[in-house]
Structures are given as C-alpha cells and as structure tokens.
Amino acid sequence: MTPSNTLIAVADYGMGNLHSVRKALESLGATVSVTDDPAALESAPGFILPGVGAFGDAMEGLRTRGILEVARSRAAEAAEGGRPFLGICLGMQVLVDEGEEDPGVRGLGVIAGTCPRLVRSTVKIPHMGWNSLTFRQSSNPLFKGLGDSPSVYFVHSYEVKPNDPGDVAAVADYEGEIVASLRRANLFATQFHPEKSQKVGLGILANFISLVRQSA
Numbered sequence: 001m002t003p004s005n006t007l008i009a010v011a012d013y014g015m016g017n018l019h020s021v022r023k024a025l026e027s028l029g030a031t032v033s034v035t036d037d038p039a040a041l042e043s044a045p046g047f048i049l050p051g052v053g054a055f056g057d058a059m060e061g062l063r064t065r066g067i068l069e070v071a072r073s074r075a076a077e078a079a080e081g082g083r084p085f086l087g088i089c090l091g092m093q094v095l096v097d098e099g100e101e102d103p104g105v106r107g108l109g110v111i112a113g114t115c116p117r118l119v120r121s122t123v124k125i126p127h128m129g130w131n132s133l134t135f136r137q138s139s140n141p142l143f144k145g146l147g148d149s150p151s152v153y154f155v156h157s158y159e160v161k162p163n164d165p166g167d168v169a170a171v172a173d174y175e176g177e178i179v180a181s182l183r184r185a186n187l188f189a190t191q192f193h194p195e196k197s198q199k200v201g202l203g204i205l206a207n208f209i210s211l212v213r214q215s216a
Helices: 018-027 038-043 055-064 068-079 198-215
Strands: 008-011 032-035 046-049 085-088 113-115 127-132 151-156 168-173 177-184 187-190
Touching: 008 018, 008 038, 018 032, 018 198, 032 038, 038 068, 046 068, 046 198, 055 068, 068 085, 068 187, 127 168, 127 177, 151 177, 151 198
Parallel strands: 008 032, 008 046, 046 085, 085 187
Antiparallel strands: 127 151, 168 177, 177 187
16 A cells, blocks of 8 residues: 555556666655555555556556556546656556557557657667757756756667657657657656656656645
8 A cells, every 4th residue: 555645656567667766756855655556546646657668568567457547547637737647668658549569459548649669770779878858848847957958868669659749748869759758738758767867867756746746
C-alpha cells in the first residue's frame, strides 16, 4: 500500500528502472512509493509511469497486475488538466494507440498515434546517448529554468509519432527528428530518462514535483 502522505506514486508493473526514478525523486525531497496497488495509484497526487523494455510486455504487465485501467484513467485525467502524470521512456510509448514492436497490442490510447521502430541509415540503433532538446511549445512548466537546448540522455529503439503535432513538447535530432517529449495539459512524457540526465534531469523532476504539490 502507498502511505497516505505519499506525494508521487510510481507504477510498478514489472518493468525496469522504477527504483532509480524513486531515488532521484527522493533526493529532491519528494515522498515516493513504488506500488502496484490500484487504490494507492489512484489516490496519490502525482503519478509516474516509467519503464524500460518491450511495448507488449509493458501492456501485459499493467494488465496482469490489475493497474491498466488506473494508468489509463490517470493519464486521461491529466490530459484534461487534472492531477499531473509523467510517462518516462516506455511509459511515454504506451500512451499512444499501438506499437510496431508488438503488432496487435493496444496501448493506453490517451494520445492518438503510433510507436514505430526507429529507422536510421548511418547512426546506431538503439539510440543511446546525449542529445539536445529543441522545445516546440511556447510554455511548458516541466522545462522551466532549463535554458535553451539542454542535453538529456536517451536509450530507445522505437519512437513515438503522435497524430497531433500540438502534443509534441520537444524534439531531438538523431539523423532526423525524434519526438523527445509530449505534453497535453498536465499529461507529460519524455522519451529520454530524466533520472539519468544529471542536473538537467533533476531539474525536470523538480519541476514535476512542484506541479504535483500545486495540485495536491
């Protein structure tokens, strides 16, 4: 169970990188719980869906742990201006309708779009390393105080393609444009890993914590 004073619940659905996200948040003073309890995930002021792994495994993990619907409802709530939600890496990819990695497996479907394989001719796949962000939205509280073109750390072999360009918060260049971040109202998502992006990443997580506290 998540303690009643928890500020942010990190969804535990059997995928990697959950505890490094928790440690980064705790270093910034947030009270955090990694949990697969649906009631706890529903009640926490902030919700984070991180993850490293395959699209189909992620959806199956959410389903078998009984937290698929709460993940979908929290993301949809945030997209309408409700309590903040942050998807990280795989947690961003499953926000769309479907992923090419596992044909026929439906995503959360909160952001209309797909997640095809990242195809490039001269650079390595997976895309692994540091890249600068170019912001696409005029004002995004998740990126407050980061300055221009901050560098963040990526590890991925698939890329999100939202139907609505207005959902794209930031892009990066890797022999062509990659959607690096999505935002709709209080629904935020990053293809990169804030918890591995040193000072910039901690700034992003600190901004998310501030947003959660404002909404609590």
